[in-house]
Amino acid sequence: MEPMPFQTAESRVAELRAELNQYAHEYYVQDQPSVEDFVYDKKYQELVEIETEYPDLITPESPTQRVGGKVLEGFEKVVHDIPLYSLNDVFSKEELIAFDERVKKAVGHSVSYCVELKIDGLSISLKYENGIFVQGATRGDGSVGENITENLKTVKSIPIRLKEPLSIEVRGECYMPKSSFVNLNQQREEEGKDVFANPRNAAAGSLRQLDTRIAAKRNLSTFLYTLADFGPLESTTQDHALNEMARLGFRTNPEHRVCETIEEVWEYIEKFHETRNQLPYEIDGIVIKVNEFSVQDDLGFTVKAPRWATAYKFPPEEAQTTLVAIDWTIGRTGVLTPTAIMEPVRLAGTTVGRASLHNSDYIEKKDIRLKDTILVYKAGDIIPEVAQVILEKRPADSEPYPVPTRCPVCESELVHLDEEVALRCINPKCPAQIKEGLSHFVSRNAMNIDGLGPRVLAQMFDKGLVSDVADLYALDKEQLLTLDKIKDKSAENILQAIDASRENSVERLIFGLGIRHVGAKAAGILAEHFGSLTALSKAEKEEIVSLNTMGETIADSVVTYFENEEVHELMQELEDRGVNLAYKGIRASQLENVESPFKDKTIVLTGKLVEYTREDAKEKIQNLGGKVTGSVSKKTDIVVAGEEAGSKLTKAQGLGIEVWDEQQMIQAIEESHQE
């Protein structure tokens, strides 16, 4: 490529940054992306290329500086000019009413309150000078915290540049969404590492990483709720200050309300006490602040806390029960995972009988034994886990639990690899691992083969019909009919599903092979870049690392995977049996030539489709330039309503959004064409 003149580069860089910052704001702050990921990725890549050519153009506010990369020596201390206060807690309606009485008595009239969710994360303070993010710090003891600016720069909901060039200081909470927490712990379990006890610890641990690249990968988010230093801003109420912060580009929590009476406050508390499990992040209570700043000033502070605010704390969601047994399973990568089998107990609105014990070290460290009374903890919809043993209730005849030394399935000796806390079965022929691998291969985001549940696959393996994933493509009907509960019709369906999967675009196969560290998203990027499995198998590490979002770990893992001779035999077998090894999805560059009614439109699929599966329809629409999202909003252009469509259809009709039936969608797909 011809190098572009400096001035062209300079203006292009400014343009790209403005666009990328806007996309990031829509995605991370407003939760309403307007473009597909690949549009972002493509522009981001272009910016990286120009910045590589002209390093002088790199500024701290460039989106490329958010991936981390600096390795810090330690964290400097930061003295807070305005100390961070802590709140007095209340635990009951009576205490809340007493708080309200005290406030009213002190000021001599009734007051309105701004109520907010109490996000269970890590308190942070952010300083801006002339609109640029210059310092981020932890709360510390309230007076002195730690400088974590570099790590906070990787948190994408924190604006690097405000919408106005103001010098202000804001405060809020940095947290890890529940889904990220579950994924992170799952990944850590697979990798044999220690797991985090809860999302708050995971967020705190991520922000205290000296290697900022680690923080960048942790998918943290923020809610800001305090304007500590107003700068030139004028605000007379907490509610207004929240809106001002949102206007400047900060992410603020949309659930805040102004309540005129303490009864209204209580209703708000009850509502979120009941529905908190459905929130995508954890909250541990409700914060109640006097809304008017002038009244706050009148009330002032005690030695410890403001008189104008309090925190209502939810009772913890934990319960005691008895440990009946420990169930051990072997995962796809050989990791041995224990699950507690308990006397069923009510916890956070559901009855639970199983809880996570993470790994064998966890059992030893906490000295968890059979028949122990255990404390089980569940945060929101996160998998319950065993928090601790109630030692006072331990039976007299109790004995330490003997952790297995051999694989419960193949009986090979289990090992601790490197520094791992998990035990692993490292026998590559371990049936448990192969069965898990087969299940992964047929799963929805991989080859998407219906009708092959874990039990069917296990039978196929045990009967010797299938020993690796290529064998699935050599199955015939007679073989299927030898399996339990498989009749004529279901055998045909299975064969049809297997056959259809031959045509999948190769990213599904790449993901399905279960190469370590290669998730569905990475598989998509690799497929698009290399174009085929064959090309990927010959890829150099450097080329993989050069791709956006691909780290050394993934690159190493891919290269090592394809060094294995057996992998090439497997690829050959797949090819011989008619499995497609090429990328069929549409490349970003080709999308510009697409003409279709879906192009640049946001589409929601709801109800039951007859001729297409949801997944297929989604893929087709995306390939035709449309964006498929899960929920109906004002930004939705078309709702495709299948049979028995419910609330989404009602909502679409209420918003006056165009509604299509399945036939209209099919017709539109057929009429679309690509160059």
Ligand SMILES: [Zn+2]
């Ligand atoms: Zn084994």
